[in-house]
């Protein structure tokens with residue numbers, strides 16, 4: 001058995017992760033022995049509309065963060081366009097709290113390749129690129145090896161399985177930039193430029209990589225496609241909730257006895273996820289705050305978590321998002337002001353600097369929050385944090401501005417008492433600071 | 444500039460995998476793979492890559508200054524990158540960062556006098572469920588304790 005990062009849980013629904021832990025799970029032979037490359041043969045026999053309709057029937061929604069219906073996105077590609085079409089995989093995985101795409105590539109690279117091929121078949125694309133974040137260098141090696149094996153044995157290349165369908169597949173490394181996970185910034189980066197987003201519309205489905213129609217999806221989204229085509233969209237849809245099919249690789253982190261990545265059916269009860277799958281909070285402590293899907297989501301209090309299920313609608317009703325699958329659990333010892341500061345340091349560091357509300361807003365908020373944590377906050381600062389963040393909302397070219405503002409607003413509104421408690425501790429003297437450089441100076 | 448045959452092979456391949464006329468796409472991968480060999484992004488390297496792709500050097504410079512993994516000054520032989528983002532912060536990542544700085548007497552993006560080790564405080568590296576985490580060059584270390592950190596740093600100190 002291949003070593004896993006964490007023990008699987010009996011409460012999982014293992015569809016995308018079914019090969020995790022098998023001997024040589026990344027090899028073509030293991031893949032072929034476990035239904036591998038069955039779906040692409042089927043897709044080649046189907047019409048393109050039928051492939052897209054099957055994906056629509058599965059109720060698959062994008063796993064990268066925004067949750068856009070995948071079949072509908074594929075349907076936007078102008079198949080009659082004379083331009084070449086491309087498949088691009090978003091393997092930039094940098095939303096804080098998220099570490100699942102990594103496992104899908106490490107343990108089952110062929111599933112991703114097959115998902116890309118089916119997308120290629122659906123929209124007439126002949127080449128696909130996997131954009132992998134620079135830190136995941138070992139995955140470039142794993143994917144390149146799998147791709148080479150697929151070429152050697154006739155699973156990639158020209159006229160596959162005796163049909164007129166041809167497909168080429170390549171990896172591409174990023175070099176450290178959260179913003180390059182945003183789809184249009186990713187395309188700029190793929191073209192060898194700075195990761196500054198593009199104005200949309202046009203969306204990538206129409207004008208994407210190298211100005212050509214492009215399907216861009218998250219790793220997990222593509223990995224869901226082979227099971228959908230193989231077993232039917234309806235079977236996948238039935239695993240989830242009425243408006244969102246299938247499972248999600250959920251990354252549990254923070255204060256838990258059994259953190260790890262688990263594949264859970266959509267609509268899984270939140271409480272059961274924390275206490276049974278995640279093994280509960282250590283040392284008998286209580287839940288204080290909860291991030292449902294990466295640090296860009298509004299944070300929930302323990303009371304707000306009651307009765308929630310892990311799906312798009314349930315999270316939307318609680319005024320937050322299912323996001324990227326990065327669940328962060330915080331116990332009652334957590335200092336929420338420090339959490340707010342750490343989150344803001346991240347966005348201030350990652351802002352690409354194009355829009356003023358994002359560039360200046362994140363830097364200013366970082367400054368105020370640093371002041372607070374250093375014991376020099378003022379009462380007015382508390383309102384100022386909320387005001388500044390509100391002013392960023394909806395006023396930026398890409399969603400990073402909102403991603404910085406939303407968690408901040410939720411923390412300052414829901415945990416205002418913690419900011420006030422800091423005021424009581426406010427010192428007049430300036431605290432001693434180390435003169436060693438840090439990621440970002442407190443200013 | 445001359446590179447190892449392995450790197451030359453990678454470069455040659457990178458110039459063929461993008462659509463015709465779109466060779467500029469190879470900039471970031473070429474810089475990353477070259478940095479692994481050369482150590483950091485030098486002005487000569489920028490010129491060399493610009494020449495091979497056939498674009499002005501400024502188009503490479505603007506890329507180099509954007510991406511956090513591309514370094515224009517030498518880092519240590521072992522570049523230790525410690526994550527202090529939320530999941531790691533909740534599980535001791537900040538303390539690991541401070542401990543490493545204290546032990547080595549260096550801070551963010553600095554290196555030890557002998558050039559063996561450099562430090563970087565990094566954003567989420569995609570290891571949140573096995574936090575706190577760090578990377579030494581490209582190798583991941585998960586569930587790092589203060590003792591484990593000491594061992595890691597000790598191993599990096601050894602000149603071999």
Ligand SMILES: Cc1cc2nc3c(=O)[nH]c(=O)nc-3n(C[C@H](O)[C@H](O)[C@H](O)COP(=O)(O)O)c2cc1C
Nearest residue numbers: 062063064090092093094181182183217218221399
């Ligand atoms: C700042 C920012 C960072 C993002 N980072 C990622 C990422 O690392 N991985 C990812 O799949 N999607 C990321 N996204 C979402 C992508 O823009 C895009 O919606 C997604 O890749 C589409 O694929 P999907 O429909 O399969 O989810 C990010 C979005 C924003 C605004």
Ligand code: SF4
Nearest residue numbers: 352354355358396398
């Ligand atoms: S919102 Fe921020 S990251 Fe997005 S385009 Fe504007 S400045 Fe860049």
Ligand code: FES
Nearest residue numbers: 526531567570571
């Ligand atoms: S927060 Fe440290 S690896 Fe994700």
